[in-house]
Amino acid sequence: MLKKRILNPLFKKLNTEPQFHEQSNAQDIELKKQDISSNYDQNLETFQSIFSVPKNTDIKVREFTIRALNCRAFIIFISTMVDIQRIQEGIMEPLLENEQTSGKIADIVSYPVEKTATTIGEITEFITGGMTALFIDGDIQCHLFETTNIPGRSIEKSDNEVIVKGAKEAFNERVIDNIALLRKKIKNENLIVESQVISKRSRNDVFLVYQRDLANDELLQTIKDKLTSLDTDRILDLSILEQYLEERPRSIFPTILYTERPDRAASFIEEGHIVILMSNSPSCLILPATFWTLMHSPEDHYLRTPYGNFIRFLRLLAFLVAVFASAFYIAITNYHVGMIPPDLLMAFAGSRERVPFPSIIEIFMMEIAFELIREAGLRVPSPIGPTIGIVGALILGQAAVQANIISPIVIIVIALSGLSSFIISDLSMNFAIRITRLMFIFSAGFLGVYGLTAFFMVILFYLVSLKSFGTPYFAPMTPHFFSSKDLLVRHLPIKERFRPGYLKPKDMVKQRKE
Numbered sequence: 001m002l003k004k005r006i007l008n009p010l011f012k013k014l015n016t017e018p019q020f021h022e023q024s025n026a027q028d029i030e031l032k033k034q035d036i037s038s039n040y041d042q043n044l045e046t047f048q049s050i051f052s053v054p055k056n057t058d059i060k061v062r063e064f065t066i067r068a069l070n071c072r073a074f075i076i077f078i079s080t081m082v083d084i085q086r087i088q089e090g091i092m093e094p095l096l097e098n099e100q101t102s103g104k105i106a107d108i109v110s111y112p113v114e115k116t117a118t119t120i121g122e123i124t125e126f127i128t129g130g131m132t133a134l135f136i137d138g139d140i141q142c143h144l145f146e147t148t149n150i151p152g153r154s155i156e157k158s159d160n161e162v163i164v165k166g167a168k169e170a171f172n173e174r175v176i177d178n179i180a181l182l183r184k185k186i187k188n189e190n191l192i193v194e195s196q197v198i199s200k201r202s203r204n205d206v207f208l209v210y211q212r213d214l215a216n217d218e219l220l221q222t223i224k225d226k227l228t229s230l231d232t233d234r235i236l237d238l239s240i241l242e243q244y245l246e247e248r249p250r251s252i253f254p255t256i257l258y259t260e261r262p263d264r265a266a267s268f269i270e271e272g273h274i275v276i277l278m279s280n281s282p283s284c285l286i287l288p289a290t291f292w293t294l295m296h297s298p299e300d301h302y303l304r305t306p307y308g309n310f311i312r313f314l315r316l317l318a319f320l321v322a323v324f325a326s327a328f329y330i331a332i333t334n335y336h337v338g339m340i341p342p343d344l345l346m347a348f349a350g351s352r353e354r355v356p357f358p359s360i361i362e363i364f365m366m367e368i369a370f371e372l373i374r375e376a377g378l379r380v381p382s383p384i385g386p387t388i389g390i391v392g393a394l395i396l397g398q399a400a401v402q403a404n405i406i407s408p409i410v411i412i413v414i415a416l417s418g419l420s421s422f423i424i425s426d427l428s429m430n431f432a433i434r435i436t437r438l439m440f441i442f443s444a445g446f447l448g449v450y451g452l453t454a455f456f457m458v459i460l461f462y463l464v465s466l467k468s469f470g471t472p473y474f475a476p477m478t479p480h481f482f483s484s485k486d487l488l489v490r491h492l493p494i495k496e497r498f499r500p501g502y503l504k505p506k507d508m509v510k511q512r513k514e
Contacts, residue, residue: 032121040072040137047076047135050124066095068108072137081130083149086111091132091145105134105143114146125203150174155181158260161425166302167263175207175279181262182209186269190214196227198241202234206241207277209265209284214272216504222469223274223287238281245285247467252435254428255468257289264298272505288468290475290502292487294429295319300490308490316488318420322433325417326363327440327452329410333359335448347409354404360445362406366414367438369396374418475502482508 031050036043044061051059063074073095077087090111098108106113114131117123123142127133130148155177158170171178179193190212197203206227210220226245235241242256243249259265260283265275268286276285286293295315300308332339333348340348355362373396397415400406417437424430436459443455466473476483481501485491497511 032119032124034120035118036120036123036135036140036142038138038140040074040135043135044074046120047124047133050120051076051127062092064092064096066108066136068095068098069136073135075132075134076127077132077147078127078130081150082132082147086149087132087145087147091134091147105136109145111145111147114144116141116143118142125197128203129205152177160427161259161261161264161298163297163299163302166299167261169262170260171262171277171282171284173280173282175205175277175281178262178277178282178284179207179209182266182269182275185263185266186211191269196224198227198230198232199235200231200233202236204235205279209269209275209277211269211272214270214499214505214507215274216272216506219288219469219503220274223276236280238276238278238283238285241276241278242285245287247469251466253291253432253463253466253473254294254426255289255466255473257286257293257426258283258428259286260284261298267298267301268293270510271499272503288471288503290468290471291463291473292477294426295424296486297425301493305490305492312488312490315423318423319433322417322420322424323437323440324452325413325420326367326437327444328449329413330360330363330441331444331448331452334445348407351407351409355407357405359410360441362410363414363441364438366400366406366410367441370414370418371434471502476500 031046036046044063047053048061053059053061058078058080059076060079061074061076063072065071066073075087075091091109094109094111117126118141123133123144126144130150132145132147134143134145136143152174153172155169155172157168161170169181171181183191188211192208192210192212194208196206196208198206208220208223223245230244232244235244238258242258246255248255257268262284265284265286269275274287276287297311297315300312302308303311337345352359357365397406397411401408401411421430421433421437424433439459440452440455443451445451447454463473464478472479475481476485477487483498483501486496494511498508499505499510501508
């Protein structure tokens, strides 16, 4: 009985609290749909309640009398997001001192009025975005001033997509700067920047950037519908939005390209892709993305064609080594010893003579150790990160070999596959290769080359089944599309006449024949 007396009130409270929150949210939504009043005191009370004044210390409300109109007024703004000096000199002082009686606020203040609004919810969104709102007694409109001044870092180099030849600019957290960087590279009146608000509480701004005369309307509408259908409280960064937009968020392989480079984004826009920017995110998403776009690097096109092709073949070779080297070593040493030349086999046998573990255990132990060293080098402070990576690898490898735990040939195989994985510049694809490599190791440990081949076919079938917003993952290779064929071999720029056919752009030809 005592237990019931204690638990019953708790259950009642848990059952009633969600209903209370739902009612509270419904009331807030209903309030924000309403128009502001012409009554000064009512507007003041409403917005003080919405922004929890004076509890909210950075929400500032200034009450005064407009001298020219001889009526009461107040302004409200978020002090941490605006330029206080511009508000004081351009808005407050003219309203307090100017005696001009034209009746228009735009003629009184020296600061331009950005827009007017009447809905409480709309005005609230503008204020939280950094604008200053002016309410006048007897006026049913609110006057809004663009006074936003949010601190942020300047335009810097990209840390994750480093290139030797080409532009060095990278996106930052100010979406205005990011849009300006794209417009600086694409000086075209057909470049469209559409804004859309996502998430119910955070109300984050998302911007779709595309060429009006290139982007496929069906693809554009699909992306808009996907953004509109999002029903969540907050999405603070493009990395999180990427997971909401993917058709298969649990897939190992990425289907959206994430980049920090405006030059790379601009090149994709001119092909017919659609770019997504977001406030507070120093990057962009490129839709759709195929396997080949994730494997390419922006430096491929900055280098002369022979050099660019050399780097591409080197990257493809590194991709194969990173995925198959460890698994192939296990397969031939455990199941297919006859594939190894006798002299090399004797060298392998001599190096593994005192090692107590089978080769799959050796490889697995060193793979885990390599991943630990790699992650440790990234997470520690930057001045000592490279030191930990180099010293850790040398000490760990040398000690393991001297203790007869690991054979020297395994150290070579792991180092080769690990270094090869660094050549893949895309972070998501890099993770996919590292995880796939472990799967290949287990498959080779069970059935040798046969297990390796069988799992390769499974992965290949899986990749062919992937799509990025309706675009096949291996397009334009399979299924075949008529396009510039910029896949394994990069052709001369003068020979690249067509845009990617899988995008179905409105203008397929990007370069006419002479």
